[in-house]
Amino acid sequence: MAHATGSFRSDIRFLLGNEERSLCDVDPQMTVLEYLRLSERKSGTKEGCAEGDCGACTVVLGEPDGKGGMAYRTVNACIQFVPTLDGKQLLTVEHLKSSDGTLHPVQQAMVDTHGSQCGFCTPGFVMSLYQLWLDGGEDDRGAINDALAGNLCRCTGYGPIIEAARKAGGVAANDAAEQKRRSDIAARLSAMVDGAGTLALEHPAGRYYAPQTSDELAALLVQHPDATVLAGGTDVGLWVTKMLKRLDPIIYIGDVADLKSVSETEDALIIGAGVTYSRAHDALGRVAADVGELVRRIGSRQIRNAGTVGGNIANGSPIGDTPPALIALGAKIVLRMGDVRREVALEDFFVTYGKQDRHPGEFVQSVIVPKPAKGVVFKAYKISKRFDQDITAVLGAFAIKVVDGKVAEFRAAFGGMAGTPMRAAKCEAAMIGKDWNEASLNAAQLELAKDFAPMTDMRASKEYRVLVAQNLLTKLFIETNAPEIATRLVGKEAAHV
Ligand SMILES: Cc1cc2nc3c(=O)[nH]c(=O)nc-3n(C[C@H](O)[C@H](O)[C@H](O)COP(=O)(O)OP(=O)(O)OC[C@H]3O[C@@H](n4cnc5c(N)ncnc54)[C@H](O)[C@@H]3O)c2cc1C
Ligand code: FES
Ligand code: FES
Known part of the structure; x- marks a missing residue:
């Protein structure tokens, strides 16, 4: 085995619900969704898009929190690879019902509020609601929206599901049975992987290494300079599911x-x-x-x-x-x-x-x-077609310091305006040292148009991008000069976007 020194193991160890798994013969690029549906025959978790957009594949992952308990989070099973489960607990919609058949409170709440019609999105929603329940529950509409923004429903509509979130409530932070369950799981996971060596898979389909320290990572990357570094997989996962790429080797940094x-x-x-x-x-x-x-x-x-x-x-x-x-x-x-x-x-x-x-x-x-120095005001604005769960068309970020009405410092950077994220050098130069008034704003906007030659694509035309970037400068001007003018949605309005 050609890699850094240390002890290695070649089986992926995790808990599927409460059952231990030790997998030796897995293509490292197999997604958690494929594994659940094809190997485990657990078909509750659905595939809608295979690119992290629809939430039908939502599962809950738990890992020891380092304090004797467990930290849980939702992820999209469609873009996570199976070896990333190592040392974790994987929970799916099949794991919520009690052994006597009683539905979990979030499942019962979905029934009571008629939160499901065709049912395709339902397991994903239930897992997002379960995570909310694990976190103690939520009554605030904005916070519920936030927790559910990654789950799309085509037929029920969101009202009943939001109602289910409220109705299900959450587990109390001091619930003794839940605390014991979490500490038992954490202890079992630690016994399975602690001191058991670094995961190193050398499967005919490809190699996969999961170093535990950055020294080990550095040594592995020197030995495999062309390896694909895998972090959260929210890009890399799509290279596999959408572009059908083969990656070999993969070096995962999530365990470092x-x-x-x-x-x-x-x-x-x-x-x-x-x-x-x-x-x-x-x-x-x-x-x-x-x-x-x-x-x-x-x-x-x-x-x-x-x-x-x-x-x-x-x-x-x-x-x-x-x-x-x-x-x-x-x-x-x-x-x-x-x-x-x-x-x-x-x-x-x-x-x-x-x-x-x-x-x-x-x-x-x-x-x-x-951290911004004293007197520096920082503002950033993302423009996308939808407010949530959408990729940026134009993003403007500004750090400005105004002293005695004059711009003493100014840094402006944009996304979506060039082939890379970039500073707007001409615009910055036009503002520094000038009075922060409408005349200098207009001059800076003209210079901003010279900074960039953006492209037209499915998200926006080049003309729209330039105009929006200039308008973001106006927004900065209003927010720094006339903060009494409302420029953003707040409270109830924002919660209903
Ligand atoms: C549904 C969906 C919605 C999204 N929405 C947004 C959005 O609103 N805004 C946005 O900005 N992005 C968005 N993204 C893109 C994505 O979340 C980001 O690009 C993300 O930051 C990538 O981080 P990751 O940890 O998942 O990286 P990975 O997918 O693991 O890796 C991304 C790239 O970085 C390399 N890499 C990762 N870590 C390192 C490292 N430490 N050293 C060297 N190379 C490294 C990888 O080799 C790969 O080339 C979205 C993606 C999806 C699927
Ligand atoms: S299948 Fe759509 S997010 Fe995973
Ligand atoms: S119930 Fe049909 S997609 Fe949500």
Whole structure:
């Protein structure tokens, strides 16, 4: 076996409900959905789109929380590969009913509120409702919408399902039976995988490695510089299900403990490359509320529970949501190859469309996000056809400092306007040192049109993109100069979008 030193094992160990599984002969690219339906013959979990959009395949994954309990989250089974289940508990709609046939409260609530018609979406909704129940339940319409935004229903409509969420309630945080169940499961999972070595599959269909430390990851990538790095799989999963790619080898970073931390200094936030959007959300929201809101609107709860900020950067997409905001904040990334680490300003990482400043064998280790200095106001605006679960057409992010009516500092970065996320250099130059008034706004808008030559695609025409980018500057002007004018939906209105 040609890879880093250490002890290795070649079976994937996890709990399916309460039953132990140890799988030795699995194509590493087999999705969890295929495994459930074809190998386990558990057909409750459905395939609607096979690309993370519809939620019909929603399952709940649990893993030890490091405090003796379990942390649960919903994911889309259609874009997760089976080996990523290692060390986890997988729960599907088949696991909710009691052994005596009593329905789980969320299932009963769906019956009581007539929350199902054809039933195709129902198992996915039930699993999202189950996660809400595990988290203690929710009464707030906005929070329920958020939890269900990744589940689409074509026939029932959402009213009865939202009602079911309210009716089902949730488990109490101090429920002794639930706490015991979680600590028992955590202990069983630890006994199955702790000290059992690194998962290394060498299947005829492809190889798959799941290092546990970043040293091990670095060594593996030096040995396999052309490997596909797999983080949350919310891009990579689709390469397999939609583009039918074969990936060999795959190196999974989701088990690398030291890449999963968020730490904070006085001036900056440091986000490990394995941190999911959901885990980064609160900390990013504290750096700047609009970054938190951007992250909240990425994909769905299921996507945010899997996808990582590191993956959003490493994929180099011109329409990834976090890069423009992080560039406007002046973020840097730490790249590592072997024992060599280097820091790169995020704006320099994106070279041109499809090309990033990352060498074969190198990986993104962390993102350093500076906190805005005193007096700097940060705003970010995502424009997409739908509010939730949609890809960006244009995203503008701005860090501005106005002193005595003059623009002292200004950084503007956009997504969807070029082949990479990019700063608007001419627009920035036009504003710095000028009075922050309508005349300088208009001048900056003209310069902004010279910064970019966007393309027309299915999301927006080039003319629309330029006009919207200019209008976002107007929105910034209003929000910084006349905050009494309402520019955003709030409260009930927002909850009903
Ligand atoms: C239904 C759906 C909705 C989505 N909605 C949005 C949205 O609203 N906004 C948005 O911005 N994106 C969205 N996405 C895209 C996706 O969530 C992001 O691009 C995500 O950040 C990718 O992260 P990941 O951890 O899933 O990466 P993966 O899919 O695992 O990897 C993505 C790429 O990055 C590489 N990579 C990952 N981590 C590293 C690392 N540490 N070092 C080196 N290379 C690495 C991989 O090799 C691959 O090339 C959506 C995707 C889906 C399926
Ligand atoms: S099948 Fe549609 S999200 Fe998985
Ligand atoms: S009940 Fe038919 S799609 Fe939702």
